[in-house]
Amino acid sequence: MLAKFRKKVSKGSRFNQIYVPKSMENLVEVGDEVEVTLIRKHAELHLSKGLKLPHFKKGLIRDIFSFLDGIADASFIFVVGSFLTEKINYNDIDVVLITSSPDGKFEESVYNKIIERFNLKFHILALEEKRFRHLLEICPLTRAMLSNYVCNKPIAVADRRSIETKHIKFLLMMPYDLLEIKINSRAFYDSLRRLITIERFLRNKSLDMPEINEELEILVNAPLHDKIKRNEEIEDNSIKFLRKLIRAKLELIEGLIKDGKK
Amino acid sequence: MGKNKDMQELTNLMTKALRHKIGSIVNKNEFYAAKYAKDAENIMKEAEKVLLRQNWNGYDKSHIKGQLRNKLKKELEQKDFLDDKKFDIMDDEIGKALKKFGLDTPTTL
Numbered sequence: 001m002l003a004k005f006r007k008k009v010s011k012g013s014r015f016n017q018i019y020v021p022k023s024m025e026n027l028v029e030v031g032d033e034v035e036v037t038l039i040r041k042h043a044e045l046h047l048s049k050g051l052k053l054p055h056f057k058k059g060l061i062r063d064i065f066s067f068l069d070g071i072a073d074a075s076f077i078f079v080v081g082s083f084l085t086e087k088i089n090y091n092d093i094d095v096v097l098i099t100s101s102p103d104g105k106f107e108e109s110v111y112n113k114i115i116e117r118f119n120l121k122f123h124i125l126a127l128e129e130k131r132f133r134h135l136l137e138i139c140p141l142t143r144a145m146l147s148n149y150v151c152n153k154p155i156a157v158a159d160r161r162s163i164e165t166k167h168i169k170f171l172l173m174m175p176y177d178l179l180e181i182k183i184n185s186r187a188f189y190d191s192l193r194r195l196i197t198i199e200r201f202l203r204n205k206s207l208d209m210p211e212i213n214e215e216l217e218i219l220v221n222a223p224l225h226d227k228i229k230r231n232e233e234i235e236d237n238s239i240k241f242l243r244k245l246i247r248a249k250l251e252l253i254e255g256l257i258k259d260g261k262k
Numbered sequence: 263m264g265k266n267k268d269m270q271e272l273t274n275l276m277t278k279a280l281r282h283k284i285g286s287i288v289n290k291n292e293f294y295a296a297k298y299a300k301d302a303e304n305i306m307k308e309a310e311k312v313l314l315r316q317n318w319n320g321y322d323k324s325h326i327k328g329q330l331r332n333k334l335k336k337e338l339e340q341k342d343f344l345d346d347k348k349f350d351i352m353d354d355e356i357g358k359a360l361k362k363f364g365l366d367t368p369t370t371l
Contacts, residue, residue: 125296166343170289173341174301177278183308187301 003027092121140201186231195249202256279305288345
């Protein structure tokens with residue numbers, strides 16, 4: 001006779017244990033041989049300091065971690081971005097996988113499997129652990145992204161910062177281009193937010209995303225702020241105004257980089 | 263707007279778009295390389311709008327190619343934070359972009 005039951009592993013005084021349900025004590029008896037199969041990995045959530053999430057989001061993230069644990073070889077899995085900080089105005093769920101040697105196909109494969117399983121919009125980023133730790137030290141955008149996170153393992157994000165000019169210059173390419181070319185208005189929003197993040201990084205200030213967004217709202221008042229956030233058409237005088245802001249921020253950042261190198 | 267002015271605008275936009283694309287290829291270990299590839303697409307969309315303003319003849323196409331190559335080479339030389347592999351893939355990327363816009367010139371035998 002085949003006896004089957006599902007139970008959660010619990011913590012015993014010496015070993016982790018599984019109890020045979022009372023209703024099956026005559027079917028699975030002392031001395032019988034059983035085989036235990038892991039069906040679903042229990043996922044733990046480790047939230048960054050101060051982050052609070054509703055029950056629904058916690059449950060979804062737990063399911064995501066549990067699913068990814070079965071399909072992707074990752075030392076750490078993070079959920080980051082607006083899904084954590086916005087009540088409803090998030091675009092997608094940003095997942096960061098820290099792995100030993102990721103490639104383009106790894107991200108694509110994980111992406112295809114996760115959207116198939118959850119039918120939600122995801123953005124998957126995979127990064128090698130050593131590179132990730134280096135970026136945390138030198139990259140304002142990576143640090144800002146990790147200002148709010150949920151991780152599947154306990155992790156401490158060190159607050160060491162160092163200025164790598166080449167990396168900052170790489171990040172400044174688009175803001176510089178916007179002084180000369182006109183593309184969609186969202187590019188202005190993204191660039192200004194990027195410049196605020198870089199400036200705060202160089203000034204050793206907090207990189208908490210809601211604080212960065214608030215600073216941008218003060219810098220660019222409504223309704224222009226909302227227009228560029230929603231990628232709506234804007235007038236030439238607004239572009240002129242935004243370029244003025246970008247130029248001022250760029251000059252400030254170039255000055256801070258020089259000061260940092262002294 | 264005159265053809266020459268449009269040509270200048272077109273090559274300016276294509277230069278910036280290709281610089282972003284090349285940046286995303288040679289600095290692929292950057293976390294934001296994928297974002298740069300997307301930036302390149304956004305700028306290319308604007309370039310396409312300028313492209314459609316005129317009918318470009320063979321003479322124009324050859325001028326666009328020359329202008330684009332000179333501008334992009336200069337831009338890449340200035341951007342010392344991009345890996346030197348940028349010059350190895352420059353001509354390939356120019357070729358692909360021109361072909362996509364129907365601006366490629368027939369090879370003379």
